[in-house]
Amino acid sequence: MANMDDSEIPLTDVLIEPSGRSAVRHSAIRREDVDGREIIDALAGRASVLGFADPYVAEAIRQVANGYLGDASALDCDGHDLAPLAEKIRSMLSSETEGVSAMAESVWIYPSAEDAMEAMIGGSRARGGGARYRTLSLVGSDHGRTAMCRSASGRPELHADFGPMLAGFDHVAANDIASLRSAVDESTAAVLLSPLDLCDAARPRDHDYLAAVRQLCDEHDLLLLIDESRLCIGSSGRLLTYTSISDIVADAVVVSGGLFGGLPGGLLLAGPRWTDSPVANTRLYPLQTAVATATLERVAELGWLEASGEDTSAFPVAVAETIAGFEFIRDLHATGTTVGIETDLAAIDLVQAAASVGLRIEAAGETSIKMQLPLGMDADDREELLARLTRTMSAMELITEN
Structure with a gap:
């Protein structure tokens, strides 16, 4: 993705202060749930290809x-x-x-x-x-x-x-x-x-x-x-x-x-x-x-569409490497930042396990899940998403072994 210089507004450092709560960092895929807990939302691309809390979209709404x-x-x-x-x-x-x-x-x-x-x-x-x-x-x-x-x-x-x-x-x-x-x-x-x-x-x-x-x-x-x-x-x-x-x-x-x-x-x-x-x-x-x-x-x-070819292919590779060691994973389908994962497990159980670690994913069939991510993710967002995905799969592995 194209790099931003210091004069540009960073898309991943917008601070939003909900009434009665301290400031929480919002980024392309980070948001709060109703209890103020940070959520990594792997469906954030459906809201905006730019990600959450984009200042340019917010300004368009205000105008x-x-x-x-x-x-x-x-x-x-x-x-x-x-x-x-x-x-x-x-x-x-x-x-x-x-x-x-x-x-x-x-x-x-x-x-x-x-x-x-x-x-x-x-x-x-x-x-x-x-x-x-x-x-x-x-x-x-x-x-x-x-x-x-x-x-x-x-x-x-x-x-x-x-x-x-x-x-x-x-x-x-x-x-x-x-x-x-x-x-x-x-x-x-x-x-x-x-x-x-x-x-x-x-x-x-x-x-x-x-x-x-x-x-x-x-x-x-x-x-x-x-x-x-x-x-x-x-x-x-x-x-x-x-x-x-x-x-x-x-x-x-x-x-x-x-x-x-x-x-x-x-x-x-x-x-x-x-x-x-x-x-x-x-x-x-x-x-x-x-x-x-x-x-x-x-x-x-x-310049994201011109520069995103490498980035959109690198992310699914990282996901595949993250989940490759779990025996219940069957296949992965990626079209850019839309990623589907086939498993041997019930999708509803995977979604619930992800929610328990603050990761939002969605069922894509009885035994499959999906993520629909924005282009505007930074390295920290990607690393945290992969970490929570690993925790989700590890939790499901423990359940299947018991």
Whole structure:
């Protein structure tokens, strides 16, 4: 990662003083729990790719808050222009993969990731004029909690007890292009998938599979919709995770994690096949626009996407070395700073053991866990995270031996 000189504000030495408590050092992955205990949060990347307590994100929030007049202000103001954010996204994409910047021909901002997901799916249906309305997604997928997002998801537990799901969604086996091809008919509008399966050890989709899906969509004039709403923008060393796996170009992508400083929000990037509309400007969501813009500007200023290739590969290696001696570890999947660990143990037990030593991780299937870390970690953060991960695994080893 790029080094900061003395004139820059250090991202890992911000002191926050909660009411009634002494100052506690917050860093990219350190925070307090409700009892004031320091937590190493290995999911901090979902809040911000910059990490916790970033002063630039905080300043963006303050500036919007100082001028916020509520919904009535929309009657006589021009609102918050999305064009600078859209140009920043195009600029960052254009330096990565040839042609992928065209995917951000239009940019739409929403108050939540689910709202952005619904807009992406709805836009693919509208393109077909009502005749092509079916969306094909993958068995085991998780696309959110609204009625449409649950229907798009391929997990039975997200459907149970919610009554009939919305029509127009079918689910096919992951990494099986033959099954996907056989499910396409004249009513199919789009294929929806996430490049990482966060419900299965954060396992990335196969490069050849993504290329085959893109080819199938081209053959049948389908839209390829990518859901990165639960991934951390920039965490793979590329702005968008799927471009770090395959050089294909999606027709629309939803991003959210790591972009809004922990606030709700969703960004829909769409290419010319999804819409013929220009860049969308909005006055409805100035807070989300300001925070997303500040985040991307700071990432670009630090040069993290250009410099993060070595760092994002070094961290998973360190994790692998840390846990290699435990017999119940089965495999590790890493896409940048998103790391999934397969084990022989119940994920819920691993999560609880980690919590007992002040480490926050999350289940990624019945026997797997995941971490989604920001790019803005320093050496001390990484060392402490690995130490607490070791303590977690050692505790589980004792339990399994007894």
